[in-house]
Amino acid sequence: MSGRSHRRLVLPGPVEVRRELLEVQANGLIGHRTAEFAELYARIQEGLRRVFLTEQTVFAIGASGTGFWEGAARNCIRPGRRVLHCVGGSFGERWRMVSQANGCAVDSIVVEWGQAHTVAMVADALDRGEYDALCVVHNETSTGVINPLREICELLRDRPDTLLLVDCVSSALGAELRVDEWGIDVALTSSQKCFGLSPGLAFAAVSEAALARAREIAVRGYYFDFLELARYGQRHQTPSTPPVSLLFAADRQLQAVLAEGLAARWERHAALAELTQRWALARGFGLFAEEGARSPTVTAVDNRERGIDVMALVAFARRRGYEIDPGYGKIKGKTFRIAHMGDLTIAEMEAVLAVYDEFLQQS
Ligand SMILES: Cc1ncc(COP(=O)(O)O)c(C=O)c1O
Structure with missing residues (x-):
């Protein structure tokens, strides 16, 4: 120390991390190509499915939430197609910037800071363009605004070509979020907020539709390639070396969180x-x-x-x-x-x- x-x-x-979790992190390491690691990762996958309320694919990797912004842009937006961003604060702006930095053609629905996006404004914007994806920040951490996600999700029910990508970095485990029921295609979050864990892990739930979209895209980058992550995930592994210490704590915390309910x-x-x-x-x-x-x-x-x-x-x-x-x-x-x-x-x-x-x- x-x-x-x-x-x-x-x-x-x-956020503050419970001492018990910090101690688990200091418990010594295991190799990540071992049966012991696969058991650990399988438990984390199961825990994440229960947290995200999904039966589809989940990822836990060494990155911060920003990484999955990049992953979403590379795997879900086809070259030359457009993406629609809801922007109402610093993180909405930054996510849009990451999509642009990955070559996406971006339109945005901008609201004044402190305001939420309404269903009507999102419906109107969706009607005026053809989009590969809609990006919504569930909880805009800079302004303390939570968006009406469940209602916005409803808008995409009859728009199967538009994937719904949700930043739930400061909402997952702090606000109601139902990935499968609400039809979310990518829900991405970070460990250091409502999960009560150290920074360094990014979590995501990814739908079959999002994986199907990734299959249509030849150049998806490498580190955040959803198909590679999913392929390794089926064997309860990660493509590259994972932060094992952080995963030990995530395993313990997922059990605690699910016990709380x-x-x-x-x-x-x-x-x-x-x-x-x-x-x-x-x-x-x-x-x-x-x-x-x-x-x-x-x-x-x-x-x-x-x-x-x-x-x-x-x-x-x-x-x-x-x-x-x-x-x-x-x-x-x-x-x-x-x-x-x-x-x-x-x-x-x-x-x-x-x-x-x-x-x-x-x-
Ligand atoms: C809503 C939101 N999205 C994304 C991020 C970026 O997450 P990270 O710092 O884990 O990359 C933050 C960080 O505060 C955030 O609050």
């Missing part, structure tokens, strides 16, 4: 969000996300009225042993984000909010 004193992470990723976990996140929203309103702050679209995993507190010094707040929290967020991108300072994702309990959240209160009282 570095001897550094640990500050508890209350960030919208990376998906619905219970979603409800706990909703209760944490409600507590945080009430706290903010009672202190004279606003809520940046429009009503009806407020995220269960991260609250963007609107600081424009009160105008507190967010960097002083962050410094104060550090002295109290917490690492908190000063806001993100172009709304940093105008907003600050209170994260309530992962394994956080209501009692822990109350302790965090007490630190915010202490700062407000002394400033």
Whole structure:
């Protein structure tokens, strides 16, 4: 250990990881071409299927969620075809940029930061173009907006040529998500948010339709080639060396998460969000996300009225042993984000909010 004193992470990723999981990571390694590894990976695949509520293909690889943005562009958008991106914050913008960087022709439905995408605007845009895929950020972490994903999914039921690609980086395990029932073709996420794990793993659920699309595309790149990942996955392996230590922790955490129960976990996140929203309103702050679209995993507190010094707040929290967020991108300072994702309990959240209160009282 570095001897550094640990500050508890209350960030919208990376989140605090339970000590038990960190200890599992330090348990020594196994070779990844062994039967023992295949058993581990098979359990993780099964756990992920249960988490994503899918019976189709799942991946767990050494990467961050961004990697599967690239994978989605390479495997799901045919050369020369268009993709439609819903953009309403930093991560929507960045995903669009990754699609462009991979040569995709991109159209976007842009909403003001703090607003959600409506079903009507997505339906209208789908009617006006032919798209290989629609990309939706389920939970826009920069603005604290959750999009009406289930309803948007409905729009694609009678559009089989348009795949539905969903970034659920800050929603998977923190908000309701039903991959098969809702007809999602790619659901991609990262380990360091609601999964409560260390950064370094990217998870995805990929439909048969998405794999069929990949088969139509000759040049799919290498590291994120869905067909190779699926081929190795059938043998409970990964094409290249996986981060075995992180997978040990993922295995343990998937068991814990499933023991908590998906619905219970979603409800706990909703209760944490409600507590945080009430706290903010009672202190004279606003809520940046429009009503009806407020995220269960991260609250963007609107600081424009009160105008507190967010960097002083962050410094104060550090002295109290917490690492908190000063806001993100172009709304940093105008907003600050209170994260309530992962394994956080209501009692822990109350302790965090007490630190915010202490700062407000002394400033
Ligand atoms: C909604 C969303 N999408 C994508 C990302 C990028 O994920 P990663 O940092 O794991 O690549 C983030 C990171 O915060 C995010 O919040």
